[in-house]
Amino acid sequence: MNAFAGTSDYYRRFRPGIPIALAALLDQAAPTDSPRRLLDIGTGPGLVAHTLLRHFDDLIAVDADAEMLTEAEAMLRATIDTAHRLHLRHALAEDFLPPEGWQPHLVTCGRVFHWLDQPRFLDRVSEYMAPDGVVAVFSDRSLWTADSPWQQAVREVVQDFLGEQRRAGDGVFSAQGPPYEEVLRASAFSHVTSTVVPVRRQWKISQVLGYLYSTSFAAPHLFADRRDAFELAVTNALTLFAESGALTEDNAFTVLTARRPSAPEGR
Template sequence: MATFARPTFSAKAYAAFRPTYPPPLFRTVLNYHQLPTPGSTLLDIGCGHGLIARYLRPNFKSVIAIDPSAGMITQAQQTTTDPAITFRQGSAEDLSFLSDGSLDMAVSGQAAHWFDYSKVWPALARVVRPGGTVAFWGYKDNVLVGAEQATVIMEKFVYGFGEVVPGVKGMGPYWEQPGRNIVRNLLRSVQFPEADWEDVKRLEHEPGEEGSEEVRWLRKTMKLGEVEGYLRTFSCFSSWKEAHPDVKSRADGGEGDILDIMWDHMIDAVPEWKAMGERWREIEVLNDWGTYILMGRRR
């Protein structure tokens, strides 16, 4: 998660291009929680720009939202007016600022793959009240439905370790591990300790497969220009840019960075896209992400 904490990381771009969470996801989580009691408190771990905290706030009296990135906290504070939401810089591993049994629910969206669970599980067991709940959810790589060849090229550039095209090596070495592999495996390696948690429920969806709305909750039609912007928020690309400071994107007046080259090959692979010429960014495509929801109740 160190990439998102770097001063060079753009929290505004992350907020603009990352997919939002749909109502079915929140319904699943709140139905599992069985609705909070009056005076209830929610903790949002790895809150980013505050999307989850703002959405869930009407269901709780107060929300505490933490993130290790100072830039994310600043972005969240600037876009949030509700005085019942408190943002502070902090990590999942250190919840010492919370008293025992003070939380009714703790959630984490697209951040739980970074946690050190040797510290997180004891911390959550201390601060979540008996009967309170924890819910983690997140997503992995999207597929471009109906554009399978373009998806294959995207996967090769994003995760390749050797040359993906002549003279260009993939961004595989620039992912922070083991976090990325953990989320690509839909958090299956993360298990609630049975001594402290019960009623554990896991929902997961592999991209491109069928499934109910409850498990296939992140599908979105986007313009290719929006997909391009989303890919530029990837942590591997941020690290790649730091390793190649002299390479500029075409948008910044350069000859093209690795994502510009990747899109050249993706556009060439789909005749309908190529026929659009310079207007390819206007084309709409359905994106389907792999997703998981992991929930447990404090004994």
């Protein structure tokens, strides 16, 4: 099941990228070998790879959704220069193998770890990761789990149209397993550091709608012929909260960086 069918264009245009402070944290955590290699798992339209591009020489971006890779190709190729190498791969994260001898120094999992068979994925990464490489798992709160009054109001509208349970495309989002830190500590990358990176955003109502259409729980096709009614309901709900047309969001990325116990800390 592709839970993100039909969302790729909205994902590229309306999903926030990672803040500069998070990019700096990942840059500091990863070893500085040359050429420095990044593997971005679940790259989507390339938001994480785009922000980290200047810190790495050689990048591979992987996604299981061909439409997302098309968006990533357009975004990343437009900004990459001859000093960098970029390869995009259509594959499941758990099945992906890099070219022989290609060892990443940083493997990023941004907003994607919950979709993976996590132990299997980490076992596979341990086969090809550089000895001192770092796995970074990070995400911010989605609109479904956020708790400000305006975000709760939007979630209620989505539930009015699609039901109380959180959707995942045409299916239902399953409950998460053990905490990510616990999963990482049980893997080869058992030395784990946790950091919180706060972020404040300003949204227009039209951007909130675009964000919703980028998600698996409010993908455009789920509304069928009720899409206009949904957009009107969201607009009416948010107008009550918008100050001068803007909605403020205080969010944070929880960042877990994990390495083998014998690996040295980043610079």
